[in-house]
Amino acid sequence: MTSYRNKGITAITYNHLNLPTKVSTGGGTISYIYDATGVKLRKTVSTGSDTEYAGNYIYQNGELQFFNTPEGYTTPDGNGGYDYIYQYKDHLGNVRLSYMDDNGTLEIVEESNYYPFGLEHKGCNNVVTLLLPVCDWWLK
Structure with missing residues (x-):
């Protein structure tokens, strides 16, 4: 081409x-x-x-804008530091949920849902913001 x-x-x-x-x-x-x-x-x-x-x-x-880690990746937070984004993956290695610890609460950054043939669900994969209290055992 x-x-x-x-x-x-x-x-x-x-x-x-x-x-x-x-x-x-x-x-x-x-x-x-x-x-x-x-x-x-x-x-x-x-x-x-x-x-x-x-x-x-x-x-x-x-x-520095991005680097991978075993559990996810990091990005700049705008204040001279970095935000750590955790990723929950399914049995095929697809990222289903990306979330971060935001001052004691979990914030969902992105959610991905797939049909069995691999196409993403329409209307279910938007960036969502959901704040949940952080428990230490969630991050272990």
Whole structure:
């Protein structure tokens, strides 16, 4: 594929590993840099956004934005710290519930429900906010 007019993509350039290195749209370009094995290292958007990928760590414009953990992931909280988002997964490894501890209460960040064939339920997967008191045994 060298263009995708329905999405406004006018040109796509690939490297020798058949990975996109430059995507051109009406609003600018997106450039990608990979290592020799095809792992994405950097994404640069012509509007000024620069994203670097270092294993599980993702930096945007030089600031740590995301990293995976065994129980979920972390994101910046806006106050110089990070929020820890826990994930409850089903037997197939799909994330069914994402929640966080917000000053002694559990806040549900996202809920996902699936049909047996894999499609998400309509109207049941919106971001919800439900505050519950935190009990220590819930987080163990």
